[in-house]
Amino acid sequence: MNEISILENPETTITVAKKQMYIESYGCAMNFSDSEIIGSIMAESGYEYTNDEFGADVIFLNTCAIRDNAEQKIRDRLKHLRHNKKKNSDLIIGVLGCMAERLKTKLLEEEKLVDIVAGPDSYRDLPKLVAEVEDGSKAINVLLSREETYAEISPLRLNTNGVSAFISIMRGCDNMCSFCVVPFTRGRERSRSAESIVQEARQLSESGYKEITLLGQNVDSYLWFGGGPKIDFKKADVAQQENAVNFAQLLEMVAIVDPNMRVRFSTSHPKDISDDVIYTMLKYDNICNYIHLPAQSGNSRVLEAMNRTYTREWYISKVERIRELIPECGISCDIISGFCTETEEEHKDTLTLIEECKFLFSYMYKYSERPGTLAAKKMTDDVSEEEKSRRLSEIIVVQNRVSLENNEKLVGKTMMVLADGVSKKSDNDLTGRNEQNMKVIFPKEYYKIGDFVKVKIERVTTISLIGVTVIN
Ligand code: SAH
Ligand code: SF4
Ligand code: F3S
Numbered sequence: 001m002n003e004i005s006i007l008e009n010p011e012t013t014i015t016v017a018k019k020q021m022y023i024e025s026y027g028c029a030m031n032f033s034d035s036e037i038i039g040s041i042m043a044e045s046g047y048e049y050t051n052d053e054f055g056a057d058v059i060f061l062n063t064c065a066i067r068d069n070a071e072q073k074i075r076d077r078l079k080h081l082r083h084n085k086k087k088n089s090d091l092i093i094g095v096l097g098c099m100a101e102r103l104k105t106k107l108l109e110e111e112k113l114v115d116i117v118a119g120p121d122s123y124r125d126l127p128k129l130v131a132e133v134e135d136g137s138k139a140i141n142v143l144l145s146r147e148e149t150y151a152e153i154s155p156l157r158l159n160t161n162g163v164s165a166f167i168s169i170m171r172g173c174d175n176m177c178s179f180c181v182v183p184f185t186r187g188r189e190r191s192r193s194a195e196s197i198v199q200e201a202r203q204l205s206e207s208g209y210k211e212i213t214l215l216g217q218n219v220d221s222y223l224w225f226g227g228g229p230k231i232d233f234k235k236a237d238v239a240q241q242e243n244a245v246n247f248a249q250l251l252e253m254v255a256i257v258d259p260n261m262r263v264r265f266s267t268s269h270p271k272d273i274s275d276d277v278i279y280t281m282l283k284y285d286n287i288c289n290y291i292h293l294p295a296q297s298g299n300s301r302v303l304e305a306m307n308r309t310y311t312r313e314w315y316i317s318k319v320e321r322i323r324e325l326i327p328e329c330g331i332s333c334d335i336i337s338g339f340c341t342e343t344e345e346e347h348k349d350t351l352t353l354i355e356e357c358k359f360l361f362s363y364m365y366k367y368s369e370r371p372g373t374l375a376a377k378k379m380t381d382d383v384s385e386e387e388k389s390r391r392l393s394e395i396i397v398v399q400n401r402v403s404l405e406n407n408e409k410l411v412g413k414t415m416m417v418l419a420d421g422v423s424k425k426s427d428n429d430l431t432g433r434n435e436q437n438m439k440v441i442f443p444k445e446y447y448k449i450g451d452f453v454k455v456k457i458e459r460v461t462t463i464s465l466i467g468v469t470v471i472n
Contacts, residue, residue: 018048022056023158026073027064029266030215031097033166035062036155038096038123043156045127051159053084058092058130060116063099065181067368071099078111085113092133094118094126098185102372104142114138120171120186121145144172144187151196154203163210163420163450167200168192169250170216175269177296178307178374179339179367182217189217191224194245198253205258210418210450211433214254214265220272222247248276255284262418263287264437267294270318271309278325288435289326293318294334294363298353299346302339307374312349319357330436333362337395338388340367340379347391351398360406360436361463362399366392400462407438407460414456414470417442419449439464 021042025035038060039049050056061077064070074095085091094116095107101119103110108117115133118126122141129139149171157165173182174189197214204212216222225236226243233241245253247265255263263284268277268291281287297303300311310318322329335350354362366388369381383391417440423429430444432453441464442455457467 018046019057020050020052020055021047021058021060022050022053023060023062024053024077025062027062027066027070027098029166029213030168030171030217031062031064033155033168033215034097034120034123035060036158036166037150037153037168038062038126039156039158040153041123041126042130049156049158054087056084057088057090058094059084060094060096063095063097065098065102065185065370067365067370069368074099075111078113081113092116092130094129096120096123096126098181101142101144101185102181105140108138108140116140117142119144121148123150124148146188146190149190149192151192154200161420161449162208163418164213165204165209165211166213166215167197167204167254168216169197169214169219170222173217174221175218176307176374178305178379179296179336179370181370181373184372186217189221191222194224194250194253197250198257201254201257201261205261208450209261210452211262211264211420212254214251214263217267218269218272219265220247220268220274220277222250224250246276248274248280251277251280251287252284255280255287259284259286261286262435264290266292268292270295270315273318273322275321275325278322281329282326288437289328290330290332290435290437291322292332292334293322295353295357296334296336297339297342297346297350299342299349302342302346302349305341305375305379306336306339312353315353316356328436330360330438331357332437333357333359335362335364335395335399336367337364337391338367338383340375340381340383342383342391347394350391350395354395354398354402358402358406359399360438361403362395364392364395364399403462404460407462407465410457410465411460412457414454415440417453417455419447419451419453421449434465441466442469445469 023035025032063074092115093113095114096118100117116129117140119142121144125141132139170191172187172189176183224245225240263286270293295315296306298312369376415434417432417434419430419432421431423431423441428444429441432440434440440455447453454470455467456470457465459466
C-alpha cells in the first residue's frame, strides 16, 4: 500500500494510508470507458489506482458476457485470484459489468471468492458496496436504470497514452438483435447530455489529447432532448423536441471543439447511420473517414433471423452510399459464423459480402448461444462447433486476402498518422493510426508519441502498413 504524508507543521507528520484499487477490463471499448468512471467514483471516496494487483485492497474485474468464452476467461481469472486472496485475506474482489448483470446472485453462489457483484448502472454505489463487504457481508447491486449516464463524472484516465481517449455518449441498447445479450446486460438505450460530452471533449483537448472516440452500441441513434435523458422522444414536450440534438449534430459540436483533435465514433448500426452523419464527416477534416459498420452476415434470411432489420442489398447500398460521398472512407465489419439454421449457401453469401464491400478488417466470431436471448429461446443452435469453426476460418481467409489487397493499393501513398506507441519489434520505430484506423509503423527519428506524422507507405502486411516519414 502506498502512503502519503501530510505535513501539518514541522513537528508533527500525520501519515494517511490511501487504499489501493486495481481494475481489470474485459470486452468492448464501452467497458474500458466504464472502468474510468469506476476509477473516478472510487477515487472520490479516497481510493488510489494501482497497477500492482498484489498491492491492491480492492480488485475489480469489469467483465463481458457477449460470448461464452468471454465468461470462461473471467472464471479462469477468478481461480488465479485465489493466490492474491491467500496473500491478503482482507482483499475485496468485485465482479462488475455485463457478466455480473447477467448472472446476478448466481455469481455469488457459484464463485465463493467474489465479494461484490455490481451491474453497469450501479457504479455510483460501489463505495457503499465496498463498505458493506468491510463490515463482513457480501454486496450486490444489479439494478438497471433508464436514466443513468454518469454524465457529470469526469473519468479517471487509466493506462492512458495521453493521446487517445474514449467518451461514452450513450448507454444500453434497444435493438434486440436475436443473438445478443447486451440489451439484457446494459438495459435500455439512453443518451448522455450533449453539453457534458462537449465539456469532456474540451477537457481532453486542454489536457493535450489528440484523438477522441465517441462510444455507444448504436451511436447513430443518439438523441438528447434538452431537458433530460427521456426514453421516449414522443413524450418529450415541444421545447425539448425543438432543442433535441441528434448524432450528426453532436458530431459537429464535438468536431469544432478543437480542429486539431481527431474525432472517431463507434459503433454504427447500418439501419441508423444517416446521410447527415456522412455529410458532417465530409464537412470537418478532423472527423476521421472511417466507419465501423457491423453486418453480422451477408445473407438476407440469416439477417432476418438475427433481427438486424436490413437485408444484404440494403447493407451494400449503405456501403455504396458512404463511398459515393466519401470515396476514401475506410469501412470495417463484425461477422458471426454459424448462426442458428445458417446453411452452407448462406455462409457463402457472407464470404461474397466481404469481397464486395472490401472491408479494411473485420472482427470475426463463432456464434455463441447466450441464455435469455431471442435466439436461445426461439431457435436451435444447430450448426455444429466444427462447422462453425470451419466457416469462421473461411471467413478469416477471405477477409485477410481482401485486407492485403486493400493495403497493397496503399504502397507509395502518403498519409497522416497519429503516433500512439513504440513498436513492439523495435524501439527505433513508432506505431500509429491513419485516418482509416489502420496501423502504421515508421521510423521514430525525432518524432514522439502524440505527433501527427506524414508517412509514405513502402510495404504492407494484412494488418499493418510500413513506411518512411516525409517532411511536411
Ligand atoms: N452494437 C454493436 C455490437 C456490439 S457486440 C452492433 O450492433 O454492431 C460486438 C460484436 O459481438 C457484435 O457485432 C457481434 O458480431 C458479436 N456478437 C454479439 N453477440 C454474439 C454472440 N452471441 N455470438 C457471437 N458473436 C456475438
Ligand atoms: Fe447487440 Fe444488436 Fe444492440 Fe449491437 S445493436 S448491442 S448487436 S442488440
Ligand atoms: Fe461485452 Fe458488455 Fe461490451 S457484453 S461487448 S462488455 S457491452
